[in-house]
Amino acid sequence: MTKIQEPLLSVRDLSVSLTTRRGGSIPILDRVSFDVAPGEVLGIVGESGCGKSLTALSVIRLLPKAAVVTGGQMLFQGQDLLHRSDPDMRKIRGNDIAMIFQEPMTSLNPVFTAGEQIIEAIIYHERTTRAAARKRAIEVLDVVGIPSPERRVDDYPHQMSGGMRQRVMIAMALATNPKLLIADEPTTALDVTVQAQILELLRNLQADMGMSVIVITHDLGVIADFADRVMVMYSGRVVEESITRDLFDRSLHPYTEGLMRSIPHIDEDVERLYTIEGMVPSPGDWPAGCRFHPRCPYVTAACNQAVPELTAYSPNHSVACIRYEIPREETVSCLEVK
Structure with missing residues (x-):
């Protein structure tokens, strides 16, 4: 019998809120869950303001003073980081x-x-x-x-x-x-040649050392070149998760589809790149229902109310969209919905 490998890091229902000067509370991460296996590279992708860096800072407990973890669990090698003392975290942070x-x-x-x-x-x-x-x-x-x-x-x-x-x-x-390396936008502000060198360096070091890596980026090219698995975030929630090959073969969530269409292709002659209409909403202005529905080209009346949960579409692919909250054989691609 094959022994199931326990994840190095297991985050479950992580929620973080921002305390305002008037004593109020604004949610900024909403029930974020993911695993990182030993030796695995997890890519976290999304636009600025989606909660990628905040998720990483939560893991190492370096949140801004006004940000407070309001729920969830973060198990690192079986021990909950949220319940470790500050001295213990200082030993873990920068070491493990x-x-x-x-x-x-x-x-x-x-x-x-x-x-x-x-x-x-x-x-x-x-x-x-x-x-x-x-x-x-x-x-x-x-x-x-x-x-x-x-x-x-x-x-x-x-x-x-x-x-x-x-x-x-x-x-x-x-x-x-370290056993786990978190790389937050490791190629930002570097020219393309240096970006390629840095990615090649990280890839070789990860293979040589056998460490797990979380790479945070808005660049899907970095994800395609480096990550084993991808987690797409939008407005503080996980909207899609998949092994990298499956995500690029068939993205399911309309937001992921928009990110994919925004990538320039060398063999295409286009005057203007595709853009996703609108902006990522501020945490205090999250819309009701699906948070992407004001920008979604396939929005329906149900999207204004329904809060889609991350649902398994296949063994290696999950999506949070009401279009896929039905049996797999009955689902249709976002590209097929008019």
């Missing part, structure tokens, strides 16, 4: 779970050298000597492709290019051999 933040220029401290910032993390988590930590910092800088790491370890962030600063962030995250 590491994160690459969006903008390396603002995430790196400009008054400390790249090496000092990596060394600090190593000493805190491994209780080693400064000399050993410096040696380890040079090793990880070399691993991530920094040229002349023995010299660059003493450089300040402003002395490095954007691509090199991103590599330093990756080196800092990998210095303690």
